[in-house]
Amino acid sequence: MRLKGKVAVVTGAAQGIGRAIALGFGREGAKIVVADLQLDKAQNVAGELKASGAEAHAVDVNVASEASVKRLAEQTFDRFGRIDILVNDAGIYLRSSVANMTEEDWDRTININLGGNFLCSRAFIPAMRAQKSGRIISIASSIAYTGAKEFAHYAASKAAIIGFVKALAREVAPDGITVNAICPGSSNTDMPRRHRSEEDVMARLRATPLGHVLEPEDIVGPILFLASDPASYVTGQAYNINCGTVMI
Amino acid sequence: MTQVALITGGGNGIGRAVAQRMAIAGMAVAIADNDHAAAEQVRSEIVGKGGKADALAIDVRVASEVKAVVTEIATRFGRIDVLANVAGGSFYTKRIEEFSWLEWKEVIDINLKGTFLMCREVAPIMQRQKSGRILNTASNYALTGSALRTPYSAAKAGIIAFSKSLAQELAPDGILVNTVAPGPTDTPRVMGKESPEARRQRWAQIPLGRTGAPEDLAEMFYFLSTTESAWITGQTFHVNGGLVMP
Numbered sequence: 282m283r284l285k286g287k288v289a290v291v292t293g294a295a296q297g298i299g300r301a302i303a304l305g306f307g308r309e310g311a312k313i314v315v316a317d318l319q320l321d322k323a324q325n326v327a328g329e330l331k332a333s334g335a336e337a338h339a340v341d342v343n344v345a346s347e348a349s350v351k352r353l354a355e356q357t358f359d360r361f362g363r364i365d366i367l368v369n370d371a372g373i374y375l376r377s378s379v380a381n382m383t384e385e386d387w388d389r390t391i392n393i394n395l396g397g398n399f400l401c402s403r404a405f406i407p408a409m410r411a412q413k414s415g416r417i418i419s420i421a422s423s424i425a426y427t428g429a430k431e432f433a434h435y436a437a438s439k440a441a442i443i444g445f446v447k448a449l450a451r452e453v454a455p456d457g458i459t460v461n462a463i464c465p466g467s468s469n470t471d472m473p474r475r476h477r478s479e480e481d482v483m484a485r486l487r488a489t490p491l492g493h494v495l496e497p498e499d500i501v502g503p504i505l506f507l508a509s510d511p512a513s514y515v516t517g518q519a520y521n522i523n524c525g526t527v528m529i
Numbered sequence: 530m531t532q533v534a535l536i537t538g539g540g541n542g543i544g545r546a547v548a549q550r551m552a553i554a555g556m557a558v559a560i561a562d563n564d565h566a567a568a569e570q571v572r573s574e575i576v577g578k579g580g581k582a583d584a585l586a587i588d589v590r591v592a593s594e595v596k597a598v599v600t601e602i603a604t605r606f607g608r609i610d611v612l613a614n615v616a617g618g619s620f621y622t623k624r625i626e627e628f629s630w631l632e633w634k635e636v637i638d639i640n641l642k643g644t645f646l647m648c649r650e651v652a653p654i655m656q657r658q659k660s661g662r663i664l665n666t667a668s669n670y671a672l673t674g675s676a677l678r679t680p681y682s683a684a685k686a687g688i689i690a691f692s693k694s695l696a697q698e699l700a701p702d703g704i705l706v707n708t709v710a711p712g713p714t715d716t717p718r719v720m721g722k723e724s725p726e727a728r729r730q731r732w733a734q735i736p737l738g739r740t741g742a743p744e745d746l747a748e749m750f751y752f753l754s755t756t757e758s759a760w761i762t763g764q765t766f767h768v769n770g771g772l773v774m775p
Contacts, residue, residue, distance in 0.1 A: 447774040450736060450771050450774065451736050451771060454736035454737045454738065454770075454771050455736075455738060457737075459737070459771075490696070490697055490700035490701075490762065490763070491700050491703070491705075491760060491762060492700075492701070493760055495760055499759065499760045501757075502752075502755070502756070502757025502758060502759075503752075503757065503758065503761070505757065506752045506757065506758075511745075511748035511749075511751075511752065512748065512749075513745070514737060514739075514741050514742070514745035514768055514769075514770050515745075515749070515767075515768050516736060516737055516770065516771040517736065517771040517774035518766070518767050518774065518775075519775075520761075520764065520766060521761070521764045522760060522761050523760075523761075524760045524762070525696055525697065525700050525762040525763045528693040528696065528697075528763035528764060529764065529765070529775070
């Protein structure tokens with residue numbers, strides 16, 4: 282139990298990678314705030330965690346809303362009294378060519394994917410500073426490095442997360458807080474299925490040097506590593522988990 | 530089945546910590562070092578704690594020695610699951626015009642050629658197993674460069690590109706190849722050269738306010754040898770307290 286007694290907030294935890302992380306943290310003894318815009322699904326994940334013997338609490342949050350993130354922090358402290366690990370996973374994945382991109386789609390992508398990192402980190406850093414410890418882990422994407430046709434806003438937001446993570450890592454290092462990013466390759470979640478056929482999604486997912494379809498669960502080990510004691514000397518890094526598709 | 534880890538440079542510093550970490554995890558550890566006495570010392574420490582270890586002398590620059598060591602380990606343990614190429618070092622800090630051709634080749638060969646020779650010898654064994662982890666050691670200097678360490682920086686950058694290429698080559702066989710890039714680490718070799726004042730100044734440059742312990746690096750090597758990193762290949766993992774953020 283590598284996270285026994287630790288309190289973790291995972292945004293975007295209702296499904297996909299965020300859900301896998303929340304369940305993985307539960308197996309390691311953490312108390313988890315399952316934060317998501319979709320409260321009913323978040324409650325399902327919290328229910329799964331509780332059924333497995335973990336402490337969990339579902340909170341509905343819009344990570345692009347200051348007031349909503351403030352409530353998330355309040356509920357976290359009310360319920361569990363502290364914060365040890367923040368995983369910024371909440372994000373959206375819209376498809377549009379730049380030429381046809383609406384300002385609304387641009388703003389939503391940047392405000393949720395990048396702004397959510399800012400608002401959530403800002404909300405929890407004072408408590409981490411006070412206890413002189415904390416781990417912030419942001420989910421970026423290999424698309425931060427490669428770009429992707431018709432996902433320019435998404436690519437920009439994910440690359441920006443890496444820049445934000447490095448800057449924040451420098452800011453909070455004196456207080457014993459580490460900040461890192463994980464860049465998953467495309468993984469087997471609902472996200473890519475919003476824009477492509479099932480056949481196309483699976484063909485793309487299979488086309489990796491290791492010939493393995495990356496599952497949300499495959500991201501959990503690296504996240505656990507960054508969240509636990511053995512990674513105390515790692516900060517400001519973006520680690521790539523992608524079956525060898527992108528080598529930075 | 531007991532996993533087998535072969536660690537070059539396992540007698541001292543980071544390599545020693547890697548050997549100890551793998552042994553704690555229950556692996557049989559083969560410690561290969563040009564300093565045979567140091568390798569023997571680490572072996573007896575591990576065995577004293579109930580672990581399984583073997584010590585061997587090696588000059589990683591010499592193909593025949595590499596072949597002999599790998600053959601002996603494969604024979605004795607029956608397999609090689611993890612190869613950690615930690616043997617290396619900068620050895621000299623001086624201006625380029627003062628580097629002799631021999632000194633240049635010494636630094637390139639111990640770091641880069643040694644990594645190549647070890648991988649060449651171990652890869653067929655891992656291919657037969659259809660599994661294996663190769664962990665190479667770079668440095669933050671691979672990205673930033675370092676005045677007075679031209680061959681070392683070149684060799685370490687070379688190791689990163691070599692590792693990516695090998696990762697692509699060996700992926701179909703289920704073999705993962707990754708690189709660990711240490712920042713300044715408290716090894717006897719580094720600390721012996723440094724005044725307390727120089728040390729304090731160096732600490733001030735590092736966001737987390739301290740140099741790394743060999744154990745910090747060993748944890749990364751260990752992580753990259755576990756099932757939790759099963760889908761990571763061709764990547765470089767910097768462990769440097771935030772000194773370099775690529």
